[in-house]
Amino acid sequence: MPLEIFQSILRQLDRLLVYFNIRPFGLLFPKSVTRSFNSTNHHVVPPTPIMRPLHEFQREALALFTEPCNIQRMSYMSSCLRREYVKKLKSGTECMLPSFCHTLPTGQEQGTYIALDMGGSTFRVALVELSTRSGDDGGMKIKHMTVNKINEHIRRLPAKAFFAWMAEKIQDMLHQCRDSQTPQDETIAIGLAWSFPIEQTSHQGGTVQPMGKGFRAHEDVIGQDLGNLIEIACRERGLDVRVNAIVNDSSATLLSQAYKDPATTMALILGTGTNAAVYLPVKDLSDDKFGMRDHSWFEQADKVIINTEVSMFGKGILPKTRWDEELNRAHSAPNFQPLEYMTTGRYLGEILRLVIAEAVESNQMFSGLMPEVLRDRYTLDTAILAAIEEDTTMGCISSSERIQKEFGLFSLPTTAEMAFLRTIIEAISHRAAAYMATAIHALWSLEHGSPVEGPSKTSVAANGSVVLMYPGFRTRCQKYVAELIAAGQPSTSSGCKHELVIEPTNEATILGVAVAVAIADAT
Known part of the structure; x- marks a missing residue:
């Protein structure tokens, strides 16, 4: 504690030395504003920040986060979002993208299938059994699954080696469950969830696009059919497979729940990022949205699962705080995903970090010293916010010990500081829930206008x-x-x-x- 007091005194002295560009005691202090050689203006001294009690800042921040979260304002925002959805159903190629899935499951489908899930960090291969929705497990059971980590070596593999690696892992899984109900001496039907860009051309195919996330497998095969590449790689290992379906994660989530519950017509993904899928009439979309689709598809399709890319919506509709604006300005893609920047796991912690930075600077939180571990962007894990919210101990003593350790503080946060953190965290997460509910309601209203x-x-x-x-x-x-x-x-x-x-x-x-x-x- 004495060291913290001493450091706080030094910060106060710094404000008195604002005219001098010096660093007493080896500490870093803000530089004064100096005049250029060609300037005729007088030396300008930046204003000394006005200190105010932490509870006053807490009250202001709480109001900024929670004021938009009343039903009247949210209803208006939902109406605005709905209009944007309708507009993008008619135009644009970046969102409201129709899949080739025009049929939802009846719940009576039966069989054993190979399912692949290619993500940014894992490749999962599973043997899945469907036995109608009447079962206790909803009629779906994973009989065997392998999880293969994707390291930097795998990410850097060229196309041929990468798809050969996929084929090897498929073969490994099949060997591990030989005694299960796997097809013998016949073509094996497989499905794929592909967590990378793809220009889908059919229910079972699509052309490879740049993958991002450090992967190189796309470099030699951009524009080639993804399903064919997987089938060829499997044949080279003696596996006779046929890719029968390629879907994204939101479509797959909708289909899995629809198998158990026929009332399912929407899906929401909300983790590090966010997306949603919705099952809407084909007539709601413009013809241009479907590209060069075969006429026979339209003869069968009345409705279609739509990948909304809902993260891209909300600009000019969802109110922002000054911390949201700061996050957006510093982002590599400002305004690209307004909803995502205020609701997802990647950004909730960053919003809190920006609030803490202001509280440290203008309200002497943590004795006016910004924790070193929080100086860089995206260094505050959203898991810490969750831990504080679920801490029911007196004075949040459990999470205060974690804060001291994670933030590298000299002593436990004060009661006032923990109250501040808890209040702001709850405001941030409640607003995220409100904004996501608004986006969901607007999608629902497309079906129930x-x-x-x-x-x-x-x-x-x-x-x-x-x-x-x-x-x-x-x-x-x-x-x-x-x-x-x-x-x-x-x-x-x-x-x-x-x-x-x-x-x-x-x-x-x-x-x-x-x-x-x-x-x-x-x-």
Whole structure:
């Protein structure tokens, strides 16, 4: 504590020495504003920051985060988002993208399928059994699965070696479960969730695009069919496989929950990033959205699963604080994903870090010393926010010890500092839940633009660390959605009840891929 007091005194002395560009005692101090050689202006001294109690700043920050989170304002934001959705359903190539999945599962599909999930850090290969939705497990069971880590060596593999590695892992999994109900001496139907850009050309194919995330496998095969590349690599290892379905994670999540619950027509991914899928009439989209699709597809399709890329929406609609603006300005892609920057695991911690930086500078939080570990962007893990929110100990003593350790503080945070952190964290996460609920409600309203007679239920398949594991997040989001629906109900429709339920999913991507293959086999 004496050292902290001494350092605080030095910071106060620094303000008195603002005219001098010096660094007493070896500490770093702000430089004074000096005049250039060609300037005729007098030397300008920057104003000394006005100190105010931490609780006053806490009150201001709380208001900035929570003021937009009332149902009247959220209803207006939902209406604005809905108009943006409708506009993008008619134009643009970056969002509201129709898949080739025009049929939802009946829940009666049966069989054993190979499901692949290629992500940025793991490649999962699973044997999935579907046995109709009447079973206790919802009719879906992972009988065997291998998880293969993707290191820097794998990321740098050229195309031929990369797809050969994939084929090797598929073969390894099949060898491990020889006694299971795997097809013998016949073509093996597989499905793939591909977490990278792809220009899809059919339910089972699409052309490779630059992958990003440090991968090089695309470099020699851009424009080639992804399904064919996998099949060729497998044949070279003696595996007779056929890629029957390629889907993204949001579509797979929707399909997995729809197999268990026929009321499922939406999916939400909310973890490090966010996305959503929705099942809408084909007529809601412009012809240009479908590209050069075969006429036979349109003869079968009444509705289609749409990859919304919902993270891109919200600019000029969702209110921002000055910390959001600061985050956006410093981002490598400012304004690209407005909703994502205020709701997801990658950014919630960064928003708090920016608030702490201001509190340290202008309110002497942590004795006016910014923790060294928080000086760089994205150094505050959202897991710390979750730990503080779920800490029920007196005075948050459990999380205060973690804060001291993680932030490298000389002593435990004060009671006032912990109260400040908890208040701001709750405000940030509540706003994230409110904004996500608003985006979901706006998507739901595309399906329910006019009153429907009788009760109506829509299930939203939910996947991702924030919506599934952040304390209280899904409950808050669900509450906001229910209030938004109630606020939009005509006073005369007392007998008509609409319900939107956010349903947590488990292993949704891998299970959804198997469902996609089963649907392809049935058509």
